[in-house]
Amino acid sequence: DVKVTQSSRYLVKRTGEKVFLECVQDMDHENMFWYRQDPGLGLRLIYFSYDVKMKEKGDIPEGYSVSREKKERFSLILESASTNQTSMYLCASSPPQVPSGNTIYFGEGSWLTVV
Amino acid sequence: GQNIDQPTEMTATEGAIVQINCTYQTSGFNGLFWYQQHAGEAPTFLSYNVLDGLEEKGRFSSFLSRSKGYSYLLLKELQMKDSASYLCAVEEVTGGGNKLTFGTGTQLKVEL
Numbered sequence: 073d074v075k076v077t078q079s080s081r082y083l084v085k086r087t088g089e090k091v092f093l094e095c096v097q098d099m100d101h102e103n104m105f106w107y108r109q110d111p112g113l114g115l116r117l118i119y120f121s122y123d124v125k126m127k128e129k130g131d132i133p134e135g136y137s138v139s140r141e142k143k144e145r146f147s148l149i150l151e152s153a154s155t156n157q158t159s160m161y162l163c164a165s166s167p168p169q170v171p172s173g174n175t176i177y178f179g180e181g182s183w184l185t186v187v
Numbered sequence: 188g189q190n191i192d193q194p195t196e197m198t199a200t201e202g203a204i205v206q207i208n209c210t211y212q213t214s215g216f217n218g219l220f221w222y223q224q225h226a227g228e229a230p231t232f233l234s235y236n237v238l239d240g241l242e243e244k245g246r247f248s249s250f251l252s253r254s255k256g257y258s259y260l261l262l263k264e265l266q267m268k269d270s271a272s273y274l275c276a277v278e279e280v281t282g283g284g285n286k287l288t289f290g291t292g293t294q295l296k297v298e299l
Contacts, residue, residue: 103285112195114274114291115230128281131288162229166285176220176287178229 075099078163078179085186091150093182095163101177102168104146106130106138108159109181115162121146122168153186160184191290193275198296199265207260207293209275217285220276221249221260224292230274233260262295270297 079094097104103122107115107130117130119138127138135157139147146165150157163179190212199205211219218237222230236242236251236258248261262269272292279286 105287107289112291115276115289117286117288120286122285128286130286164287166287168285176232180229 076163076165076177076179078161078182080182081180082183083185085150085153085184087154087186089150089153089186091153091184091186093148093150093161093163093184095146095148095165095179096144097146097165097177098144099165099167099177100143101165102143103166104140105164105166106136106146106148107162107164108132108157109162110159118148118161153184155186158184158186191275191277191288193273193290193293195291196294196296198298199262201265201267201297201299203265204261204263205265205295207262207273207275207295209258209260209290211256211258211275211277211290213256213277213279213288215280216253217278217280219249219251219258220274220278220287221247221258222274222276222289224272224274226272233273265297267297267299270295 076097105120106118109115116132121127121140137149161182166176193209221233224230234249241250246263251258272294274292275290
């Protein structure tokens with residue numbers, strides 16, 4: 073059974089803390105994505121990666137960075153957490169073929185609260 | 188960049204048919220997805236269209252017109268469990284790989 077695992081389901085962090093959200097997939101997928109989801113705004117793409125050590129900015133990269141040192145792991149980093157980064161974060165992965173069809177898989181989500 | 192529009196909310200009656208529209212503007216179009224998302228859960232895949240026309244899958248159908256930048260999701264024989272958010276997402280081929288961008292979602296409420 074395919075799996076995208078996000079390390080933490082619920083986190084509470086203080087303003088200014090450095091936060092790591094980890095995502096691991098076991099499907100040998102090239103593409104990995106980080107989204108955040110907020111009421112009324114839908115899923116917004118933060119960063120994505122199409123290969124190890126490669127990263128591309130999504131629509132809202134400000135305040136975030138990412139790391140893809142290994143193919144199976146894609147980390148989202150909040151260098152200095154702020155309250156407006158309180159959100160639900162979703163990781164996803166997909167194989168590289170064009171088109172990717174229905175082969176995008178989501179993790180279960182990480183709810184981050186910054187106080 | 189992309190611009191994806193869908194209605195914010197819709198209400199329909201159990202047993203009825205509902206159509207959720209999605210319009211988009213994008214370069215490098217590579218397909219359109221529909222996802223269902225229940226509160227507190229990750230999105231689940233419903234349908235994928237890359238060519239013009241209708242794709243039918245049980246009670247759900249999805250239509251695409253590439254020239255018009257338009258898609259709809261059709262839900263028949265509505266059930267209470269269909270109450271959820273429905274997300275339209277467009278896949279775009281970029282120089283840096285495939286990118287999937289979502290609309291804000293349509294919250295569907297099914298009533299008795």
